[in-house]
Amino acid sequence: MRDTYHEDLDALSDRLIEMTRLARHAIARATTALLDADLAAAQEVISGDEELNRLDEEIEQSAFDLMARQQPVAKDLRTIITALHMAGDLERMGDHAVHIAKIARRRHPDSAIPTELRSIVLEMGHQAELLVIKAGEVVADRDAETALELDKDDDRMDRLRRKLLERILNEGWSHGVEATMDVTLAGRFYERFGDHAVHVADNLVYLVTGKKPKDYESEV
Amino acid sequence: MRDTYHEDLDALSDRLIEMTRLARHAIARATTALLDADLAAAQEVISGDEELNRLDEEIEQSAFDLMARQQPVAKDLRTIITALHMAGDLERMGDHAVHIAKIARRRHPDSAIPTELRSIVLEMGHQAELLVIKAGEVVADRDAETALELDKDDDRMDRLRRKLLERILNEGWSHGVEATMDVTLAGRFYERFGDHAVHVADNLVYLVTGKKPKDYESEV
Numbered sequence: 001m002r003d004t005y006h007e008d009l010d011a012l013s014d015r016l017i018e019m020t021r022l023a024r025h026a027i028a029r030a031t032t033a034l035l036d037a038d039l040a041a042a043q044e045v046i047s048g049d050e051e052l053n054r055l056d057e058e059i060e061q062s063a064f065d066l067m068a069r070q071q072p073v074a075k076d077l078r079t080i081i082t083a084l085h086m087a088g089d090l091e092r093m094g095d096h097a098v099h100i101a102k103i104a105r106r107r108h109p110d111s112a113i114p115t116e117l118r119s120i121v122l123e124m125g126h127q128a129e130l131l132v133i134k135a136g137e138v139v140a141d142r143d144a145e146t147a148l149e150l151d152k153d154d155d156r157m158d159r160l161r162r163k164l165l166e167r168i169l170n171e172g173w174s175h176g177v178e179a180t181m182d183v184t185l186a187g188r189f190y191e192r193f194g195d196h197a198v199h200v201a202d203n204l205v206y207l208v209t210g211k212k213p214k215d216y217e218s219e220v
Numbered sequence: 221m222r223d224t225y226h227e228d229l230d231a232l233s234d235r236l237i238e239m240t241r242l243a244r245h246a247i248a249r250a251t252t253a254l255l256d257a258d259l260a261a262a263q264e265v266i267s268g269d270e271e272l273n274r275l276d277e278e279i280e281q282s283a284f285d286l287m288a289r290q291q292p293v294a295k296d297l298r299t300i301i302t303a304l305h306m307a308g309d310l311e312r313m314g315d316h317a318v319h320i321a322k323i324a325r326r327r328h329p330d331s332a333i334p335t336e337l338r339s340i341v342l343e344m345g346h347q348a349e350l351l352v353i354k355a356g357e358v359v360a361d362r363d364a365e366t367a368l369e370l371d372k373d374d375d376r377m378d379r380l381r382r383k384l385l386e387r388i389l390n391e392g393w394s395h396g397v398e399a400t401m402d403v404t405l406a407g408r409f410y411e412r413f414g415d416h417a418v419h420v421a422d423n424l425v426y427l428v429t430g431k432k433p434k435d436y437e438s439e440v
Contacts, residue, residue, distance in 0.1 A: 071291040168397055180400045
């Protein structure tokens, strides 16, 4: 039987996995809001962010209580510290989904994304979903090997963003200042969303191995 | 005489204050790089960021050691947890200065900022410096009252950013796509820099009072 202490540690992990689910839903709906000028989807992302903030605070409070009541060392302490970091990253992933939703809301009933960029933005949205789903899986499975893959997966997001910016800088771009700003920022928000997913995976590597990803990778 | 434990706790605070100094220097040089197309300044910001990253890692390692060796509770534990948060914020402030320096480097020998926007960007740079200096002061003095002011100080940054965006969206804007992108992103980086300074101050309020700024403010 698990004691309360270890149940509380496990609960940290459950909350983190729940946060990855919420962040995935948020970025998926934000992409819909952006591409389809879907105001209801945008509103849903914006108001739904409260739940991610609440979980982040719960994790912080619980981590604080655990450290104050127990004297966690080694791996238990790493579980608590990495949970704090991961929760912070997931909370910010929610913020980036909100930023994207707000671009959509601002341009409604128009779409902020010109027709010829829709496929790239859709791919960025899909890649963002993939990254956060995978982050959730490696946290659930404590799978340091797979966690190391996220850095490479994120390279694809970076390539998509570069492609997006090349299109804007292309001679043929004729969409005016608002569209330029919207696409520039949306691209950055997707990229940052991906970066934070990689951070979550990096923290999982540290949790499992006690080593930073680069040091661990050079050993395996 | 202070024992090693309390010396280590104090050292956390010293490192944080050093980080605010480095972050202030970074944003000041980044603004110079941006406005004067100063490549040397840009390079200095980019390579200097390593020092901020190193301090962030030192604080994290030290926090971890302190928690593992001691059984910090109450305020000592808050000192450690808030140091982790503040270091993370200051490290990201350095990143935002680097992002700004990279815009300058990309456009060199041209300036990324059109003449008519120089004064607004200069003001944003000054406001960023003010925010991080003030964050350093409240951390050094453990001054929760003054820490509460940063949120208002940051409103000025938000106003400056809105002014910047209004100029870009104005009919008279004639600077093409690259300038639109550069100014849009630079504006966002200054805004984020300010947000993180507010987070540092918020954490100081929590450290001193044990309450989140909003709960504390409603009592004073």
